[in-house]
Amino acid sequence: MDAAPPVAAPPRYSLPPVRRPEEDILFCVDVDLEALTEMKPAASASGPSSGSASTGSPQQPAGAGAGGAARPALRRLDAVKQALLLFVHGKRKICPGHRFAFASLGETVSMVRHRPCHDPFISRLPLVGFRVKKDFSSDPGSAMEAVHSLAASGSRYETADLTPLFKIAYQEGKRAESQGRLLRVILIYCRSSTKPHHQWPVKPKNFTLDIFYLHDKPTADNCPQKVYDALVDALEHVSQYEGYILETSQGLARVIFREMCILLSHPMQRCIQDDLDIPKQVAKKTLATEAAQNEDGTPVSSQQ
Amino acid sequence: MSPSADAAAPASTSGPPLAPLIAAQLSYLLSHSKLPIKVEQIWSGCRNGRYSDRFTLSIPLCLDYVHWDFLYNALAPKVAPDVVFGPDDEGFQPLVDYAEAGSGDKSCLAGWDYRDPRGLLALVHELRELYVEYHKKQVAKVDDARVTFELSTVLSKEGIEVCMVPSADRPEEVKFSVPLLDVDFDFAKLVPGCPWKLPQKIHLQVIFPISRSSSYSSVPSAPRLKLISTPDLKSLFSVEDEKLPPWSNGMCLAEYLPALEESLNLRVVEASASIGARRRFIEALAPTFGRPIEADPIFCREATVLSISGIFTFLVHFAIPLQFPRQQPALTLQSSQHLNANGTPIMSLPINDYPWSPRWDQAEMVERIYDFLTDECQNFKKFCSDTITQQK
Numbered sequence: 239m240d241a242a243p244p245v246a247a248p249p250r251y252s253l254p255p256v257r258r259p260e261e262d263i264l265f266c267v268d269v270d271l272e273a274l275t276e277m278k279p280a281a282s283a284s285g286p287s288s289g290s291a292s293t294g295s296p297q298q299p300a301g302a303g304a305g306g307a308a309r310p311a312l313r314r315l316d317a318v319k320q321a322l323l324l325f326v327h328g329k330r331k332i333c334p335g336h337r338f339a340f341a342s343l344g345e346t347v348s349m350v351r352h353r354p355c356h357d358p359f360i361s362r363l364p365l366v367g368f369r370v371k372k373d374f375s376s377d378p379g380s381a382m383e384a385v386h387s388l389a390a391s392g393s394r395y396e397t398a399d400l401t402p403l404f405k406i407a408y409q410e411g412k413r414a415e416s417q418g419r420l421l422r423v424i425l426i427y428c429r430s431s432t433k434p435h436h437q438w439p440v441k442p443k444n445f446t447l448d449i450f451y452l453h454d455k456p457t458a459d460n461c462p463q464k465v466y467d468a469l470v471d472a473l474e475h476v477s478q479y480e481g482y483i484l485e486t487s488q489g490l491a492r493v494i495f496r497e498m499c500i501l502l503s504h505p506m507q508r509c510i511q512d513d514l515d516i517p518k519q520v521a522k523k524t525l526a527t528e529a530a531q532n533e534d535g536t537p538v539s540s541q542q
Numbered sequence: 543m544s545p546s547a548d549a550a551a552p553a554s555t556s557g558p559p560l561a562p563l564i565a566a567q568l569s570y571l572l573s574h575s576k577l578p579i580k581v582e583q584i585w586s587g588c589r590n591g592r593y594s595d596r597f598t599l600s601i602p603l604c605l606d607y608v609h610w611d612f613l614y615n616a617l618a619p620k621v622a623p624d625v626v627f628g629p630d631d632e633g634f635q636p637l638v639d640y641a642e643a644g645s646g647d648k649s650c651l652a653g654w655d656y657r658d659p660r661g662l663l664a665l666v667h668e669l670r671e672l673y674v675e676y677h678k679k680q681v682a683k684v685d686d687a688r689v690t691f692e693l694s695t696v697l698s699k700e701g702i703e704v705c706m707v708p709s710a711d712r713p714e715e716v717k718f719s720v721p722l723l724d725v726d727f728d729f730a731k732l733v734p735g736c737p738w739k740l741p742q743k744i745h746l747q748v749i750f751p752i753s754r755s756s757s758y759s760s761v762p763s764a765p766r767l768k769l770i771s772t773p774d775l776k777s778l779f780s781v782e783d784e785k786l787p788p789w790s791n792g793m794c795l796a797e798y799l800p801a802l803e804e805s806l807n808l809r810v811v812e813a814s815a816s817i818g819a820r821r822r823f824i825e826a827l828a829p830t831f832g833r834p835i836e837a838d839p840i841f842c843r844e845a846t847v848l849s850i851s852g853i854f855t856f857l858v859h860f861a862i863p864l865q866f867p868r869q870q871p872a873l874t875l876q877s878s879q880h881l882n883a884n885g886t887p888i889m890s891l892p893i894n895d896y897p898w899s900p901r902w903d904q905a906e907m908v909e910r911i912y913d914f915l916t917d918e919c920q921n922f923k924k925f926c927s928d929t930i931t932q933q934k
Contacts, residue, residue, distance in 0.1 A: 251828035253821055253839050255735030324878060327886050328857055331876060332836050332846050382885060495878040496855040499848050504836040517850035518832035520915050 248513035258504060259420040260335035262374045262410065265322060266403050268428040269342045271394040273315040275428070275454070278489040314452050317491040318426055319385050321498040326381045328502050337374035340384040343425070345395045347402045349373060350384045374410075398429065400436040404476055411444030411478075421445040422505060425469075428452045430460040433468040436475075443478040446505040450497060451485040462487070479505035482514070557585050561593035561616040567662035568597065575663055576741055577602055577670075578772070582609060591616060601670055604677070604703040604719045605747050605770050610669075612662070622654035622661075625669065630708060633680070636672045677705045681716050686752045688762040688794075689716050695796045700725045707749060718748040720795070722769075722803055723810070732814035733778060735840045742775040746802065748795065764789040777841045779813040780864055813864065817842055820862045823871075826904035830912050831858070851919045855879065858915065861892065867900040873911070875919065880926035883933050888926045893918065 267273075322340075329336045340350040351373065375381070407423045414421040423445055427434065430453040449469050453462040466485060473481045484497045500516060560568065571579065582598040595616035600607040611626040627634055640647055650664045681693060681704045696702055701721040706714060722744045730736040749766040767789065769781040787801050820842035827834055827847060835857070837845035845860045857876040863869040872892035880888040896914040898907075 251825055251833050253824050253834075253837055253842070255733075255821075255839055257735060257737065258836075258839050320881070323881075323885060324887050328846075328876060328878075331857075331859055331874075331889070332844070333838075378886070492853060492855065492879050496850070499835075499855060499857065499878050502835045502846075502848070502857075503833075507834070507836060507839075509833055514833075516832035516835070517848040517855055518830070520831075520849040520851050520912065520919055522916050 248509060248515075251509075253507075256506070258506060259418055260333060260337070261329075261420050261422055261504065262337050262339070262414050263329070263422045263424060264339045264341060264374075264407060264410065266341045266343050266347060266423060266425045267315070267318060267322070267388050268398070268426055269315070269344055269388065269390045270398075270429050270432070271390065271392055272428040272430065272454075273313070273318070273390045274392065275314045275452075275489075276311040277314060277317055277491050279311065312491055314428055314489075315388070315390050317494045318452070319388060320491070321494050322385050323382060324495055325498050325502060326378060326385075328499065330376065330378065332502065334376060337376045337419075338381050338384075339373040339375070340381075340388065341403070341406070342388055343398060343400075343403070343427070344391065344393070345397055346399045347406065349406070350387055395429075395432070398427070398432055398434040400425075400434050400472060401438055404436060404438040407445040407447075407476075408441060415444060420505065422448065424448045424450065424501060426450045426452070427465075427469060429465065430454040430462045431465070433461075433465050434472060435468070436472060438476060440475075443476060445476070446479040447473050447477040447481045448501050449473055449481070449483040450494075450501065451483065452494070453485065453487050455487045480508045480510055481505075482508075482511050558592060558594050560584060560597075561595055561614070561619065563619055563656060564593075564595055564614050564616070566659040570659040571663045571666060574660075575666070577667075578740060579666070580607075587613065587615060588617070599666065601666065603670065603673065604705040604717055605745055606705075608673070620656045622651050622656075623665070625665075627673075631673075634673060634676050636669055636676075639672060639676075674703050677703070680706055684716060684752055686716075686750075689750050689752060692718070692750065692795050695794065696720065696799075714752045716750045716752060718746075718750070718795070720746040720748060720799065722746055722799075722806055729775060729778065729810070732810065733817065733840065737840060738774045740772065740774065742772045744769060744771045744775065744781060744806065746770075746799070761792050764791075764793075777843070778817070778864070779810060783865070784809060816864065816866055820866050823862065823866065823904050823907065824860075826908045827860070830908050849915070849919070851916070851923070854919070854923050856919060856922065867907070870894055870896070870898040871911075873915070873918075875922045877922070877926045880930055882929060888929055890922050890925070 326338055329338075341347050342350070403423065403425070407421060411421040421444065425447065427449060428451075449472075451462075451466060451469055453465065454460055456462055466483075470483055473483055482501060482503075484500060486493050486497060496517065500514070559565070568581070572581070579602070580600040582600055584594045584597045586594040587596055593616040595614040596611065598609055598611050600609050608628055610628070613624040613626065615621055637649060637651070640649055650661070650668055654661060678693075678697070681689065684690070684706075693704065696718065699720065703719040705717050707717050708714065729742040730738050747766075747768045747770050751763060751765075753762065767786055769784055769786065771779070771781045775781075784806070787798070787805060789798060821839075824834065824837050824842055824845045827845060831847040831849060835846045835848050843862050843864075845862070847858050847860075849856055849858055855878040857878065859874040859876065861872040861874070863871070872894040873890075873896070874892050875890040877888045882888050896918075897910055902910065
């Protein structure tokens with residue numbers, strides 16, 4: 239048997255002086271019944287916790303099986319909402335010019351509309367500037383309102399049509415390009431048996447698509463692998479820059495937060511997904527893997 | 543295509559939109575002038591006018607701004623605008639100056655074409671140049687031998703502007719705005735991928751007190767000196783951190799400027815080299831910390847990495863100072879798992895008191911930061927848990 243050819247080392251990271259456009263990021267969140275699947279309670283106090291109810295989501299129970307007062311379990315959508323806010327704040331810390339808009343995916347896509355914003359100067363100089371679509375905003379309060387308004391209806395949808403999402407993204411992509419900005423869509427999908435579909439023709443690619451797939455473990459009654467493959471096909475069909483598709487079936491909120499942080503990466507500064515090496519452990523070498531195994535019994539790999 | 547951010551938005555505009563031809567001239571001015579002109583207000587000359595036809599512009603002069611009103615008439619669009627200067631400018635009569643000069647030169651107002659969008663830009667630039675000359679004449683009249691002497695020695699330097707500094711509670715002063723470094727010096731060339739739209743400059747602001755005695759017997763006091771840069775330049779070089787050479791007794795500008803310019807030249811070259819050092823530092827983060835999530839590719843002032851300690855995932859934001867590597871980066875940690883009371887992820891304060899030496903090579907700097915963080919992230923994790931517990 240021939241030896242496998244040596245795998246080429248991934249290219250070294252370099253930071254050439256190429257302009258980094260600010261992003262307009264459109265989140266599209268699945269609100270199917272499966273978004274209400276319960277998460278696993280955290281094994282230790284280092285699990286996700288929120289200081290108050292102001293985030294609009296129930297607090298993570300601090301200890302599993304503690305036998306104390308029953309608290310509502312965290313649901314997928316609640317963890318996703320916290321993750322979205324984490325993302326917005328993280329991205330704003332990196333660069334305050336990035337902006338965000340939100341949409342939900344039931345059978346089809348609908349945008350969460352911000353309150354209209356009036357800019358008197360832009361409207362008084364008809365020959366200068368251009369019409370700014372006010373759905374994207376860098377205001378964290380606005381993002382919080384939009385995230386809180388996302389709600390699962392409790393229905394199981396038969397289909398998931400991504401065509402309107404791509405249409406909106408394509409139009410916004412053109413607008414973003416004219417403003418020197420970069421459009422990205424982050425799709426958060428929760429269904430283990432329903433493959434998404436689309437009729438998007440071959441068109442110039444002017445937005446990047448990332449996907450985060452939250453699903454159940456494979457059983458005889460579902461087909462998450464098929465759904466995953468369909469998601470990969472959609473991503474490869476439309477994404478301008480390297481889009482990442484991350485998935486988890488663990489049902490742990492901290493994993494959702496971790497994976498969302500990977501998606502913070504700017505599309506024009508990314509490596510290909512196969513070469514992803516983050517997050518990297520910051521720990522004295524011998525203690526790192528021990529600590530990880532003690533806390534929840536599963537070995538931690540950066541790409542889990 | 544460039545974003546619309548360059549078109550300055552005025553502080554307050556209420557009222558109807560500008561008449562189209564006037565709007566065209568204003569747009570052209572804002573997008574083509576190399577001066578950082580701002581629009582302050584827009585209004586209509588008529589009480590219930592359909593269109594606005596008047597606006598106030600802030601025009602840079604001598605390291606300050608003058609505010610002039612430009613009054614068009616939407617009901618008589620072919621007529622050139624009137625211009626109202628500031629309250630202290632009774633003596634500025636540009637059209638009279640042309641007549642008196644007798645050279646046959648005319649203002650651009652003489653050939654005003656209301657359909658030409660370039661009209662306003664030509665007018666503003668012309669008036670500003672005349673205004674600069676007017677101020678030079680005002681200062682030349684001042685009865686102070688030192689000021690007169692200084693003026694005569696530097697007037698030949700291109701781009702000098704001077705003006706009186708009126709003051710109610712202080713004796714009058716004269717301000718010189720002296721552009722430093724070569725007139726063709728292009729800071730943008732020092733920055734690969736530079737995004738600046740307007741040319742950048744450093745000026746020396748010199749304020750001479752006026753002492754009306756015309757004798758040389760008393761040594762004139764030193765002027766007040768300040769370095770002032772155009773705003774974009776701050777991302778490359780901070781004039782505030784520059785220590786000016788001392789002004790010794792009896793010195794004059796012609797003696798002072800060369801030493802200042804030489805030292806400034808060196809500092810600017812250092813600042814440019816620092817970009818390269820910061821870029822290499824960010825690149826050196828990758829083998830140890832993983833590929834950065836995002837980094838500033840032009841000025842290399844910021845980079846963020848995603849790290850994990852056990853199962854605690856957190857971001858590390860690096861803020862790299864202009865004087866790197868002499869000054870060390872500030873580190874801010876941000877949890878992915880803990881939110882404070884108003885729903886924002888818990889962040890540490892910026893940390894910049896960890897072990898550091900500018901003489902280390904990039905790889906060592908990164909290793910030392912990594913070692914520091916192995917302990918510090920545990921402290922941070924505890925800080926986050928404690929904060930959560932206190933909020934309950």
